[in-house]
Amino acid sequence: MATEALGHGGDENESGIRQANGNGDASVPGNGKHPALPVLEDMIRIQSVNPYFDESGEGERAMADYVERRCRAAGLAVTRQNVFPGRDNLIVELRVGKPDKTLLLEAHMDTVTLGGMPDALMPTYRDGRLYGRGACDTKGSLAGMLYAMERAARNPEAVGGDLVLCASVDEEHAYKGLLAFLELGLPVAGAVVGEPTELGIAVANKGCVRVAATTHGKAAHSSMPAEGDSAIMQMMRVLRFIRERLEPELASRAHPLCGSPTIVVGTIRGGTQINIVPDRCVIEIDRRIIPGERPEIVERELAERLRRELAPEGVKLTVERLLLDWALDTPHDAAIVRAAQAAAAAIGLDDNLRGVTYGCDASKLQELKGIPSIVYGPGSIAQAHTNDEWVPVSDVERAAEFYWRLAQTFGRL
Ligand SMILES: [Zn+2]
CATH class of the missing domain: 3.30.70.360 (Alpha-Beta Plaits)
Structure with missing residues (x-):
């Protein structure tokens, strides 16, 4: 299994994260399941359809509640930022005294409509994949980022700079969540936006x-x-x-x-x-x-x-x-890009730079605030917005480890 390339960094005493589950198949949940996976399962069960698409859409409230509950339990500072009635961005901070090296992890909580997807809210493992609405767009990314934040909370000495997680609303319609977050003017030195890139470091999009x-x-x-x-x-x-x-x-x-x-x-x-x-x-x-x-x-x-x-x-x-x-066009020598490449290489993942065809929150970070940004996440955009949405289980594990490694690397290069 390629997941053996995912090191622990030796900075903590956690055991059991990557224990084998007996049959050697990462797609079959076992006791040794990567901790990001149960989080993603929980998130798939939570309906967070953007109400713009569907009047039965419940919006991001329950997702925000879930992320807030976990982060508070981890001892992280949590702020809710109201964007629409009943729809809040969730902003999570880990301050380690390096505000000039703040890394932003950003992923949206809303999904497109459930459409005709069977068992859209029932996380289902099959053939090395995890099926469910939002599995790849973009709860798989958010679960990995949450894993990185929780791990950072236990190991603040391991991170390279302050960390901010923004779980945003309304990306699927008008990007209003991220735009509201940017109005707060929090200093950010670099950002990773969680969207499906098949574990490629994306520095450009149309x-x-x-x-x-x-x-x-x-x-x-x-x-x-x-x-x-x-x-x-x-x-x-x-x-x-x-x-x-x-x-x-x-x-x-x-x-x-x-x-x-x-x-x-x-x-x-x-x-x-x-x-x-x-x-x-x-x-x-x-x-x-x-x-x-x-x-x-x-x-x-x-x-x-x-x-x-x-x-x-x-x-x-x-x-x-x-x-x-706007298009996204992050300079290849930006600190976030170098840190991402170092993080990917350190855990045996692809460190080549690439572009993606779709737009996301990253170009807004770059354009409105000059924040160098990359896009990175598990799964493929080909499965997003379809009635057959899934994410490779191993991608979720690797993306989670990538975010954690990036949190350690950014600010240190
Ligand atoms: Zn998305």
Whole structure:
């Protein structure tokens, strides 16, 4: 079992953490089960669906209660930060007198809807996997971070700097939990955001520009189309421009860790009735940006190009912002990156740097507060948000040990 590579560091007297469970299969719970696993089981049993997705969503309250109870029992300082009615960030601190070397561990408590997932709240071990809603997105990460905090509480002399755990609300919808946490202005020197990266150290991810583009025509009875100006026909020119001009341009550029920027037209609506020349047509555009691109500039340039280059063809276009999100681009020599690589290497894990395709809380840390951040966690984004959500059991164990090792390494390099 590769988990034998997970050292204890020799800094404490805990025994039994990695005792064999007799059959040598880490996927079968036994007495020697890694302590992060029962925590993850508990968390899967707690429904924490973001109420934005589902009116039966109970939000993060019970998760916050659970994390708070454990942390108080471990002797850690706990603060609840109210973000929405009944929905609090949970902020856990271990102060060891090194505030300038504070490491933030951050993971969200909310999940997407239970959807059609069978036994979504019933943690189930099968074939080396643990199934359940949130198993990989992102309770597996949070369980590992909680393990690291509890272990740090027992061994404060072993950690390299102050530790802050933020178990946040609302990542799956609007990142409001993390944004509220950042308003507190706690000094943080580096951060690890828990999301499924298949145990890769992610230092880059794409950002996003979402806009609605509307073409404006003139309505007329369809028996006299020359009296009107079809907004749908105008939109056809917009779509052709995106397909023939913008897509190849974007495909010709690439970031080494994130690949090429992309553009997708996700929706189209136009016209009201079969016998009326349509005066309005709207598309929603999802443009993924790569590190080095600024969302507000990409948005402005996209709108300007569509308007300028299509005006000669009679296209009258307006563009409205739906959402902007930054790309993540953490310098490879940042202390958090070096500490993560050292921590991974020390316990036999992959220390290569990589990018991920999805957005998360990390780019907000970097962009709004200049906090160098990595993304790291068990499981794959391919299983997130699906009716078949699972996380490899060994990933959970290794991620937990990685967070603990990172807590020891960060601040010491
Ligand atoms: Zn997530």
